[in-house]
Each structure stands twice: as structure tokens, then as C-alpha cells.
Amino acid sequence: MSKIIRIGTRDSELALWQATTVQQKIEDLGFDTTLVPIKSTGDQVLDKPLYELGITGIFTKTLDVALLKGKIDIAVHSMKDVPTQLPKGIVQTAVLERAITSDILVHKGIGFLESERAATIATGSLRRKAQWLHKYPHHKVVDLRGNVNSRLLKLIENDWSGAIFAQAGLERIKLLPKDAVPLDWMTPAPAQGAMLIVALEEDAFSKEVSHKLNHPESEITTTIERAFLRTLEGGCTAPIGALAIIKDQLVHFKGVVFSLDGKQKIEIEKTIPVKSAKGFGQICAQEVLNKGGDKLMESIRNENSALH
Known part of the structure; x- marks a missing residue:
């Protein structure tokens, strides 16, 4: 029927x-x-x-x-x-x-990236905020909410130096500025793109x-990333990044969790044959937990509950 x-x-x-x-x-x-x-x-x-x-x-x-x-x-x-x-x-x-998994910086000039002067970056993502502060601890990160169009408008209206977006989203609706800076050092959100x-x-x-x-390959990689996230108990409340890529019948995985202020970082990089990929996300997450991720997640939960 x-x-x-x-x-x-x-x-x-x-x-x-x-x-x-x-x-x-x-x-x-x-x-x-x-x-x-x-x-x-x-x-x-x-x-x-x-x-x-x-x-x-x-x-x-x-x-x-x-x-x-x-x-x-x-x-x-x-x-x-x-x-x-x-x-x-x-x-x-x-x-x-x-689509492409990268984050990008939409900006009003990139001179501030090379200087030690203060700058303000906007994002509504704890993951992006923590990774930005890890790399640029002297910057300030402010909250940015709304759909892609309204976030771009807020960047124009405010005196921020830049704002972070998913490259795929801006490309899809043809709003990606030619001078946007790819943030290839930033681990994307699980299943981004x-x-x-x-x-x-x-x-x-x-x-x-x-x-x-x-698309079977996309299903495999996103399943691994989301299993990593679920095992760490992240959801929207923790700065967790994960990316799995399949190349030559191998899954290359990178996962990371940060403290909310970006000062602490625990990461993992592993490679495994595609045919052995079942349960791979959980295994990687368990390694992160064993490396101190359990204590880090506990402190993030405590900070979040204090916010509520």
C-alpha cells in the first residue's frame, strides 16, 4: 500500500x-x-x-x-x-x-588570533567554548543562540571578533563566507554534518x-561517535567531541572531553578494522573514563547542577 x-x-x-x-x-x-x-x-x-x-x-x-x-x-x-x-x-x-564535519570561525578580521589582546567569541556550544578557551585562554566566550541566520545577524550587530558555526550548515544554505577560517584543530560534535x-x-x-x-558508512561512523557520547553520559551538558573516519577498511577514531573552562582535556585516538567496529565507541569511552574522565564528568555534572 x-x-x-x-x-x-x-x-x-x-x-x-x-x-x-x-x-x-x-x-x-x-x-x-x-x-x-x-x-x-x-x-x-x-x-x-x-x-x-x-x-x-x-x-x-x-x-x-x-x-x-x-x-x-x-x-x-x-x-x-x-x-x-x-x-x-x-x-x-x-x-x-x-557532509563535511568541521567547525569554522566566521569573523571580522583574524588579526586577533595572532595577538595576545582580549577578544570575544560567540557560541552556544559547551564543546566549542571549552576547545576555544583551551587554545585561547585569554579570550572571552559569550553565548549565542538561534538559528543559523539569526546567529549570523547577531555577530554583525555585536562587537564580537567572531562566532563558531558548523561548516556543513552554512554551506547547505549558501551562507558560508569566503574568508571563514576552518577550525581543523577542533574536534566536532558526535554526528556533526x-x-x-x-x-x-x-x-x-x-x-x-x-x-x-x-548511507552505510555514515551510519557506522555516527553510531561509533554517539556510543562514545552516550557512554560518557554527555548529551548537551558536557564538552565532548568525537570523530570517526573510515579509510582503507579501517575506522580512525578521535574522542575528547574537556572541563567546562577548557583547562582540562582527556583524549583518545584509536584505529580498528571496520569489521570489528561493533562496540568500538563504548570501548573508547571506557578508556577515557579510566584515564580520569569519570572524575571530570562528575565535576561537570556538579557544575551543571549548580547552574540549574
């Missing part, structure tokens, strides 16, 4: 770009679709940093509810925004081929159709 697949998405420009991309791919397979834009809590509450809201999956929860209530058939997400534990009844059906499709576990038709868009 065929039906019109209702594709749920946030209503930001980037989210709509992602959903429209999925829509086109599904329609190219010969199926009918319609887009259902929904405003998320994360888009509505812009006056607090994400970690202060204390909600896991703040950008995905609204779509989860719409899915469980039968208002949409599949939801399209930026995978890095999705909690590592999906709600009961909702399953991952596809990871699309991953990847798009995820989820559906109801009981909806065999939507699962089968959307799974046709799955």
Missing part, C-alpha cells in the same frame, strides 16, 4: 533545506510526500544557553511528540541535535551521506521507504 509520507521538520531555513532534500530523494524513488514544518522549543526559547534549559533533545522533542501523536510519518533532524537514546516507539531508519531520519517503530511502510536513503 502506498501513502503520502508526511515529513516533519523544524521551520528554520537549514531544517527546511534538510527536509526538502529528504523529500526530493523519496519522491525520486517514486513515493508521494508532504512537508510539515513545526516550531521547536529550542527555537522558541532563545534567552538561555541550551545547557541551562536542562532538556535533552530540545530541538527534537516537538517532532517526537508529533510523530507519536500520528501527525507526521517521519522526522528529519540534524543528527548532532538528537539524544543518543530515542523515545520509546521511535526508531532510526536512515543516516544520509554525511549528518542528517538523520526517524519513524515510528510500528510503521513498516515509512521505515522501509526512508531506509532506502541510508
Whole structure:
């Protein structure tokens, strides 16, 4: 039986770009679709940093509810925004081929990077903040929230030296400045640059159709990174970075956790054959925990609970 697949998405420009991309791919397979834009809590509450809201999956929860209530058939997400534990009844059906994973600096001139003078950088991410302060301890990092367009506008309106973005997001909606600086020293968020499709576990038709868009290599690497995150118990509340890359049938993995102020850093780099990749993310996370990551995560949890 065929039906019109209702594709749920946030209503930001980037989210709509992602959903429209999925829509086109599904329609190219010969199926009918319609887009259902929904405003998320994360888009509505812009006056607090994400970690202060204390909600896991703040950008995905609204779509989860719409899915469980039968208002949409599949939801399209930026995978890095999705909690590592999906709600009961909702399953991952596809990871699309991953885009570039890097973070980039959008700036008003890069002279400040070479000097010892104070500068202000904007980001809403604890991971980016900690890594920036680790490299530039004399800089100040301020909170920056909102969709990509509004964050770029805030950078123009404020006297900040720059702001950090995911390169893939700016490229997708053609807003990447030519002089943006790639931050190749910064470990990205787990699953950064990847798009995820989820559906109801009981909806065999939507699962089968959307799974046709799955990119196996991207699924393997993001699974490893998210398992690393889940084992460290990070979510949005800890500065955790992870990147898995497959090359010549080997998985090259780098994972890192920082203290909130960026002063402490525990990292791991390991390589393993692709055929042995099952459970690799958990193994790497366990090594980080054994190297002092458990105490670091405990102190981060204590700091976060003090903030709430």
C-alpha cells in the first residue's frame, strides 16, 4: 500500500533545506510526500544557553511528540541535535551521506588570533567554548543562540571578533563566507554534518521507504561517535567531541572531553578494522573514563547542577 509520507521538520531555513532534500530523494524513488514544518522549543526559547534549559533533545522533542501523536510519518533532524537514546516507539531508519564535519570561525578580521589582546567569541556550544578557551585562554566566550541566520545577524550587530558555526550548515544554505577560517584543530560534535531520519517503530511502510536513503558508512561512523557520547553520559551538558573516519577498511577514531573552562582535556585516538567496529565507541569511552574522565564528568555534572 502506498501513502503520502508526511515529513516533519523544524521551520528554520537549514531544517527546511534538510527536509526538502529528504523529500526530493523519496519522491525520486517514486513515493508521494508532504512537508510539515513545526516550531521547536529550542527555537522558541532563545534567552538561555541550551545547557541551562536542562532538556535533552530540545530541538527534537516537538517532532517526537508529533510523530507519536500520528501527525507526521517521519522526522528529519540534524543528527548532532538528537539524544543518543530515542523515545520509546521511535526508531532510526536512515543516516544520509554525511557532509563535511568541521567547525569554522566566521569573523571580522583574524588579526586577533595572532595577538595576545582580549577578544570575544560567540557560541552556544559547551564543546566549542571549552576547545576555544583551551587554545585561547585569554579570550572571552559569550553565548549565542538561534538559528543559523539569526546567529549570523547577531555577530554583525555585536562587537564580537567572531562566532563558531558548523561548516556543513552554512554551506547547505549558501551562507558560508569566503574568508571563514576552518577550525581543523577542533574536534566536532558526535554526528556533526549528518542528517538523520526517524519513524515510528510500528510503521513498516515509512521505515522501509526512508531506509532506502541510508548511507552505510555514515551510519557506522555516527553510531561509533554517539556510543562514545552516550557512554560518557554527555548529551548537551558536557564538552565532548568525537570523530570517526573510515579509510582503507579501517575506522580512525578521535574522542575528547574537556572541563567546562577548557583547562582540562582527556583524549583518545584509536584505529580498528571496520569489521570489528561493533562496540568500538563504548570501548573508547571506557578508556577515557579510566584515564580520569569519570572524575571530570562528575565535576561537570556538579557544575551543571549548580547552574540549574
